[in-house]
Amino acid sequence: MDRQLSELLMEPGGEFENFTRMSLADFEYLLNIVSPMISKKDTSMRQAITPKIRLAITLRYLATGDSFKSLHYLFKISSEIISRIVPEVCAALNKALKDEIKMPSTTDEWIEIEKGFRDKFPHAIGAIDEKHVVIKCPDHTGSEYYNYKRTFSIVLLAVVDSKYRFIFCDIGSQGRISDGGILRNSVLWKNICENKMNFPPPCPLPGLNVDLPYVFLGDGAFALSENLMKPYPGDHKLNTPKRIFNETLSRSRVLSENTFGILTSRFRFFKKPIELMPEKVTQLTMTCVLLHNFLMKSSSSKNIYNPSGTLDKCDNGVFIEGAWRQEVPQNCGIRCVPHIARRSPISATKIRDNFTEYFVNLRNK
Template sequence: MSDSNLLLGVSAAYLIIASANKKRRKKRSLWVKNYLKNRNFGIIDDLQLDEDILFRNFTRMSQANFYSILKIIEPEIVKQNTRFREAVPAKIKLLITLRYLATGDSFSSLMYLFKVSKPFISTMLPTVLKAIINALQNYIKLPSSDQEWKSISNEFNKLWNFPHCFGAIDGKHVVIQKPENTISEFHNYKGTNSIVLLGIADANYRFLYVNVGCQGRISDGGVFKNTSFYKKLEKNELNLPENEPLPGRTLSLPYVLVADDAFPLTEHIMKPYNTDLNKGSPKRVYNYRLSRARRIIENTFGLLSSVFRVFRKPIEIKVEDTIINIVLACVYLHNFLRVQPDSRQFYSTSGCFDSYDTSTGEIIPGSWREITSGDTGLRPFRSIPRRPATTAKNVREEFMSYFMSEIGSVPFQDIYL
């Protein structure tokens, strides 16, 4: 057989095999499932028809604030259309993310609402969360000078009658599903799985500092000691004001955080007494005054959970980094919405925080407690008894003496207590 005939034979055999393979080849699957073809990208236009009710309730913010965030993050989350399908617009991605944070709805529910697939939501969500955190990073920052710390302290004294206070500190367990390939790292004392959100708030319910991500198995005292804030506090690197006496007193005192029994009593952390609390006793008066200031962080967590209801049930996402970014995004959005004129009144309405009757000092529960029915979805730290150092006890006793003095008392404390 000649070379030409052999070549023709091989070519013919190749064509026959190729033709057979083509016939056996499976039909190419669709890029978009049939029920997702009619994308619901017009939902945001429908919401904008009623600014005060629909849009604000759906996103937890005004249109102006929504688009101000979108303008910053759009370059990070936008995708180009292709000849195969239309890309999901950046504003829809942001809308899906905000709706998830506001409700904690499953990806299946969001899929049917927005007509996008569950895999799309799971891959899109981490990108948008990171973009939100980057866009709002300047809304949470520690003061850098003693004058800035003093400004916060003055607000605590003016609003809550606790001088020398530069913040209210507390921590919460954010309940999550047990991550894969873990045994007990996230298992906490309540018998659930969690990561820890530690926060410090100023006198106006804004976070000054947050730490997110400690595994639930870590002791509550250990969580605080693992933070950068604690290390800076121990090394005197926070630029706090110098020690000075309380008004009308002579003993110089450090500036302090107010906390509950989950934290140790130190010269910079004041916590309540738990003995000799008879009506009218100095320790009871001190506890009451401490509670007025400490409730700031409790109310801050309460508002956070009542608005961003993703906290109200275990977060079902399995990736630890994404869970951390969910929590951080909510915290940054909280501070952002607390200072924005367009959204502040809607976000934190009149009466949403605990208040006090100015004639009796009686506590009037905030509306967030009714919304959450006492369950914020954020589990508190345990109260752990500790033996305080002498210096810390002396600082607390000086505060107690000051609150019992004529210059340090408030008009209603003797009546109420």
């Protein structure tokens, strides 16, 4: 298999990039940092599978979502061994790449995030989203994972910046928990409530004489709060203040949908309900997120399976789906969280109204 992989490296026309969803340079970089953690010793009975093959198997699995049996035919390694290799390599990648996701910890770092949103939604410091990672119920599980559809989900809670990179990621809450409860049970929400985030202090926007806080942008699945803006519920007429606010927010937070679009286009592991135990799905999902951030910063891999120019956008209040959605099957293993109506705190409602006043004034200039 080493010889076959070497031949693949020599193929013209991007064959290696198609195989692993990354450039050869990035593959070799990852191989260098994880080799000490995934190397095995030869025995008197057989030679150990090399780190290069172990990494290639894992990346191929994440890139295609092929079954272990299919990978057995490709790599000539038993399905049982592949089923052990993939989690071991993912654990090594998670350890090596753990710093690829980093929440800002200072006011200056939050301001840098805000600069990417400033032209569309000033004081925004990230787009927040929740996705259900759907799992096919493993055999012989109890009622905790069973329902009549034979599937359940874990939830991926994430905050992304304007460069389609994750700055926070929490994976593993069961999808049956209320969606508002997922955020409120997270470390992120705990730190917000305890004022540990070091957000920039509230300040006025041009033309307003009231201080407005820095906020995350969410959709209807979230509860409105002083640091999280969501759309006004209902269908509002064109050019009314609430419609103007909703359009502005949608144009800004489409970043999170596109980030998940790039993730699922690059890692077809998510193309259908995943037939693994939830602990492994959590681990492998984190690997995909870390690799996504690593590859988005890479000059040689950034545009490999990154559907640049074919992303979602919002034009005059009309949502236009990007072409990436056609690359991802309808029964994709990552699904949206439903919108749920909730009563909002008066203070948060007032903040949203103040943002609305700013956007209305801006449009009327």
